[in-house]
Amino acid sequence: MPTPSAARIHEFEVVSNTPVAEGIWSLVMRAPKLAEGLSSGQFMSIAVPGDATQLVRVPLSFSKADPVKGTVETEYAVVGDGTRRLSLMRPGDTSDVLGPGGHGWRLESHPRRVLLVAGGIGITPIVSAARWLAREGVEFDAIVGTKTVNTLWGFDELMSVGVQHVVITSDDGTAGDQGFTTDALEPALAGGEYDLVLTCGPEVMMHKVADICAAVGVACEVSMERMMTCGFGACATCVVPTRSGNVGACMGGPVFDAKEVVW
Amino acid sequence: MPTPSAARIHEFEVVSNTPVAEGIWSLVMRAPKLAEGLSSGQFMSIAVPGDATQLVRVPLSFSKADPVKGTVETEYAVVGDGTRRLSLMRPGDTSDVLGPGGHGWRLESHPRRVLLVAGGIGITPIVSAARWLAREGVEFDAIVGTKTVNTLWGFDELMSVGVQHVVITSDDGTAGDQGFTTDALEPALAGGEYDLVLTCGPEVMMHKVADICAAVGVACEVSMERMMTCGFGACATCVVPTRSGNVGACMGGPVFDAKEVVW
Amino acid sequence: MSAPNMAVDLGGIKMHNPINTAAGTYGFGWQFEGFYDVSQLGAITTKGCAAEAWPGNPKPRMCEVTSGVMNSVGLMNPGVRGLVEQSGEYLQGLSDKGCAVICQVAGHSVDEYVAAVELFEELAPFAAGLEINISCPNIAAGGCAMGSTPDGAAEVIRALRPRTDRPLLVKMAPARVVEVAKALEAEGADALSVINSIPAMSIDVHTRRSRLSRPTGGLSGPCLHNIAVRMVWEVAHAVDIPVNGVGGVMSGADAAEFILAGATSVSVGMSNLVRPDSAPRILSELVSWVEEQGVDDVNDLIGAFEC
Amino acid sequence: MSAPNMAVDLGGIKMHNPINTAAGTYGFGWQFEGFYDVSQLGAITTKGCAAEAWPGNPKPRMCEVTSGVMNSVGLMNPGVRGLVEQSGEYLQGLSDKGCAVICQVAGHSVDEYVAAVELFEELAPFAAGLEINISCPNIAAGGCAMGSTPDGAAEVIRALRPRTDRPLLVKMAPARVVEVAKALEAEGADALSVINSIPAMSIDVHTRRSRLSRPTGGLSGPCLHNIAVRMVWEVAHAVDIPVNGVGGVMSGADAAEFILAGATSVSVGMSNLVRPDSAPRILSELVSWVEEQGVDDVNDLIGAFEC
Ligand SMILES: Cc1cc2nc3c(=O)[nH]c(=O)nc-3n(C[C@H](O)[C@H](O)[C@H](O)COP(=O)(O)OP(=O)(O)OC[C@H]3O[C@@H](n4cnc5c(N)ncnc54)[C@H](O)[C@@H]3O)c2cc1C
Ligand SMILES: Cc1cc2nc3c(=O)[nH]c(=O)nc-3n(C[C@H](O)[C@H](O)[C@H](O)COP(=O)(O)OP(=O)(O)OC[C@H]3O[C@@H](n4cnc5c(N)ncnc54)[C@H](O)[C@@H]3O)c2cc1C
Ligand SMILES: Cc1cc2nc3c(=O)[nH]c(=O)nc-3n(C[C@H](O)[C@H](O)[C@H](O)COP(=O)(O)O)c2cc1C
Ligand SMILES: Cc1cc2nc3c(=O)[nH]c(=O)nc-3n(C[C@H](O)[C@H](O)[C@H](O)COP(=O)(O)O)c2cc1C
Numbered sequence A, B: 001m002p003t004p005s006a007a008r009i010h011e012f013e014v015v016s017n018t019p020v021a022e023g024i025w026s027l028v029m030r031a032p033k034l035a036e037g038l039s040s041g042q043f044m045s046i047a048v049p050g051d052a053t054q055l056v057r058v059p060l061s062f063s064k065a066d067p068v069k070g071t072v073e074t075e076y077a078v079v080g081d082g083t084r085r086l087s088l089m090r091p092g093d094t095s096d097v098l099g100p101g102g103h104g105w106r107l108e109s110h111p112r113r114v115l116l117v118a119g120g121i122g123i124t125p126i127v128s129a130a131r132w133l134a135r136e137g138v139e140f141d142a143i144v145g146t147k148t149v150n151t152l153w154g155f156d157e158l159m160s161v162g163v164q165h166v167v168i169t170s171d172d173g174t175a176g177d178q179g180f181t182t183d184a185l186e187p188a189l190a191g192g193e194y195d196l197v198l199t200c201g202p203e204v205m206m207h208k209v210a211d212i213c214a215a216v217g218v219a220c221e222v223s224m225e226r227m228m229t230c231g232f233g234a235c236a237t238c239v240v241p242t243r244s245g246n247v248g249a250c251m252g253g254p255v256f257d258a259k260e261v262v263w
Numbered sequence C, D: 001m002s003a004p005n006m007a008v009d010l011g012g013i014k015m016h017n018p019i020n021t022a023a024g025t026y027g028f029g030w031q032f033e034g035f036y037d038v039s040q041l042g043a044i045t046t047k048g049c050a051a052e053a054w055p056g057n058p059k060p061r062m063c064e065v066t067s068g069v070m071n072s073v074g075l076m077n078p079g080v081r082g083l084v085e086q087s088g089e090y091l092q093g094l095s096d097k098g099c100a101v102i103c104q105v106a107g108h109s110v111d112e113y114v115a116a117v118e119l120f121e122e123l124a125p126f127a128a129g130l131e132i133n134i135s136c137p138n139i140a141a142g143g144c145a146m147g148s149t150p151d152g153a154a155e156v157i158r159a160l161r162p163r164t165d166r167p168l169l170v171k172m173a174p175a176r177v178v179e180v181a182k183a184l185e186a187e188g189a190d191a192l193s194v195i196n197s198i199p200a201m202s203i204d205v206h207t208r209r210s211r212l213s214r215p216t217g218g219l220s221g222p223c224l225h226n227i228a229v230r231m232v233w234e235v236a237h238a239v240d241i242p243v244n245g246v247g248g249v250m251s252g253a254d255a256a257e258f259i260l261a262g263a264t265s266v267s268v269g270m271s272n273l274v275r276p277d278s279a280p281r282i283l284s285e286l287v288s289w290v291e292e293q294g295v296d297d298v299n300d301l302i303g304a305f306e307c
């Protein structure tokens, strides 16, 4: 039989849940088995309480899984009703979470130096990637894009885990360079230092990142977002068109080899 | 134009909400305008939070409205999901309530002495009636029926407001006399002291009370329960068949002249 | 920016804004006067009335289900004469204030519909239009049974059309809507109300009995909203007469969805019952949406859904 | 008291209990093996497969609505060969453990249905029955378009009946269910699955666009449960072949409602997706209910609704 998802249902308890930037919250939950099982780039699907008419779980990446403390941390943008209700959860509140979900970052190319490219809330799995690269002893730099200075999160986290060099870009120039991550990407790749780019952010951004990498021949992995109903491969609502056909983002992804994706 | 309901939407805050007998809770809420407006035998419809799939309000009678403190008290039986969720409300929690609803006790016969007959949770508007009769200076006695001693509530309240004589009946004989309220009613009416009976309880009980009163020629008012959707006369889901046709319990009732009801 | 035009024309019924009420959830209008000034709505639709009074069905007439209610009221009504006696003066006043009064018409047979329409013609000068209910799921004859096939629906309107010059709306059942709508348009209906409650069933699994006094009832509420939006869209594409969207409207966004799908007006139903001040709130949310959309006339948004 | 008999016979498909799964919400079964032993269910129904693989529709394929989801997956599937290659061994094992494997069959035309059935005959010895999906709301041809009229539905089954001796279930659209069911019975269908998701529409009122990649999608979930119960009841009264109840089953009580309304078996759908361990929980709740009802055979409760 094909391999079923490794996801299980885990009860969790909120340890902390606080705003860390404009519209962005950081949730730390206690869920020991999940914390052990998650590998970087995977995701989890949270049953958010508070509105019994809304049954679908909210899929989120994580920035840190701490198997020792048994905790998982995620940063999320409040964009609609599910994430708004999530932001209302208080320390001690409980619910359940399904995970670990899908395929994480692959590093199949055994890179020597990695460039991380995050757009907006795409920073969450990028911070996780940074922690993991640091653990693996792979050097890395980062480009972090934000709308404006108030919506920026992740710089301190990247620094603390040992990023070498970070370029910040902002749409309005209030933080770092004015412009998009992709503006910073071309010059960064010009030096030829990188043999892998990991990226997460708006799909248009990731598409452009993928194109730029392809043009200069650098491997690229993208973390794709889709409307997910189940999160474990049963419903086919989350597919990403790839060169080998439609592939479910919740099992074959969310991380894909950028060359495989048909944008 | 015919007279619309006097009901309005009132925000309320829970003052206390505690179990007072097996399966019976007492809720005190602060809702000053409602407390001023309610007259005995009327009802209110509470929007109970906690399950967004359940939109219909829970209609409840009240046992005490205190215009000075601005509070309203009700005793309710936890019988299903709405009342279960109501029992989860904590002091300080808020929601809204629609009221006052309908017609209360009428006393149209200008009684000298009244007999109150309560079955089960029907005690709530009966305690309110007792307070009101006491205020009006009308003497009254009571028959209170309960399943068993643990589900009994209201005896102390009736005593404290000056009931002259109370007969308790219980299905299993654990409190007062074993039997039904109606077993106690016939002997009570035999003396000819009463010129009005007010009753609330299961419909079969009220029907029997009405028949007994009719047989001995004593006026009787009954407080009827119906599935209510609106509580203010707009939907016709709550009708009671009467000699003058179907009448909405939420506007023409919940209190009806027993002689009018077609059982 | 000046306030956008909200006035719409529902097949000859002039409404100063698109918000209407759903028959059976709004009594005869005056029930809501304690909560707000009803004349601010574009129209109200009164409870379906037949030529003679109907007693309706036994209790229980309502049960609550997931995100909705089921009812089996069975068109209990005071008859056209009863309506006019009890509420005629109020409705005339409402009409004088510029709120369109739509009177719903009930019947068990073509003859009964004819008799009711003739009585409305005679007694109800305040009626801006008549809504023919051929879709009540809770009566043994007439209603749903007639309104669920193109032939049955057409037969009723064919008989009524010559009896009145007033705008005739038809309240449609949630069945075969495209075929039925075309048949109704061909018979001269001026507008279509889409949809009535959906026949449904709720069983108490402990007693094995229906939670209503009849085996089935009509389902209302947000649970069916997206089904109704689809039906409005289908009907609006199939016919040239305007559509009044009905079903699960709890917010201005829900009303806007109907308008984008092709509805000229929108009826608030169950929402009136659970929160009596819903309709004016929904109206003001709708006005805000029209403003946000940057148009100066709500009519520019009717059917403006982009595929 | 000994445990009640839960085994039922769905038109020749032997199930050791009445719990089945709804096509499209259960993958090919193995997706759930991480959560529980799938063979404890009475049956599973696999994702609709056509003779050749289908890519399905573009994104977004899902949006959430009040107490439900809408999907426009469009029957993306690996084709019968793909199913057998990827999942055939697993499904054979499941069948060997006593869980009935029902394979759903998709097509855009009668010929495509025939081709798919012939492939299943050839390649899928594990199939206890075939469920013909003539009710997918998300494909341009076939599906709903064929299954919504008695003639269209009959035509498909007339062509398939001679090609297989296996039990043929038909997955019905939520439209004209009595007429369609009778037509299907007359053509030799062995059982009917009632209902597929209901065509619905959800519009983002800010962008004026559909929240799916197509204008409409299929609505699933508790929002439509009571509509489905009514349809099961109507169909069960209209035909003599057994019915599999589908729609909004989230609990044992929901399943029990279907059984009382006349269903022989019950499919769990959307509930699988939001809580992957739903089906065995629903089964155990159903067993408790049968015990509470004081019968020793679930078959005594089929259609035991009292009017
Ligand atoms: C694998 C994966 C990882 C993700 N990681 C993160 C993360 O770390 N931080 C973060 O802020 N967001 C993340 N997202 C996005 C997040 O799931 C959505 O923002 C969230 O579901 C929105 O829910 P809502 O009810 O608040 O908003 P809604 O009002 O429902 O929708 C707002 C927008 O969110 C998106 N969305 C809604 N529901 C889903 C769903 N079930 N699946 C996918 N997208 C949806 C839609 O594009 C929609 O337009 C991730 C999504 C996926 C698929
Ligand atoms: C005018 C009036 C006054 C009432 N006063 C009291 C009171 O003081 N104390 C008290 O305990 N109960 C009172 N009730 C009954 C109370 O409304 C129901 O017990 C309550 O609504 C049950 O809701 P639920 O969700 O807990 O139960 P459900 O699971 O919904 O139903 C349990 C039972 O409660 C009844 N019920 C449910 N909903 C309604 C409704 N909307 N209207 C009427 N009956 C319903 C039904 O008979 C049902 O079988 C009163 C009812 C009315 C109409
Ligand atoms: C209690 C109740 C009574 C109703 N009575 C009628 C009626 O008399 N005539 C009618 O056409 N529809 C009637 N309906 C249906 C509504 O008019 C409306 O079509 C349906 O409820 C869907 O809209 P909603 O979801 O906004 O309520 C009734 C609905 C309810 C809840
Ligand atoms: C994501 C998704 C995919 C579906 N795919 C199919 C399918 O391939 N074939 C089919 O007959 N029904 C399909 N359905 C419909 C279900 O089988 C079922 O009939 C419907 O969802 C109602 O049941 P529920 O409310 O329990 O989900 C699908 C439903 C969903 C939510």
Ligand code: FES
Pocket (backbone or CB within 6 Å): A227, A228, A229, A230, A231, A232, A233, A234, A235, A236, A237, A238, A239, A248, A249, A250, A251
């Ligand atoms: S979300 Fe269900 S298959 Fe991916």
Ligand code: FES
Pocket (backbone or CB within 6 Å): B227, B228, B229, B230, B231, B232, B233, B234, B235, B236, B237, B238, B239, B248, B249, B250, B251
């Ligand atoms: S509850 Fe609506 S009329 Fe009485």
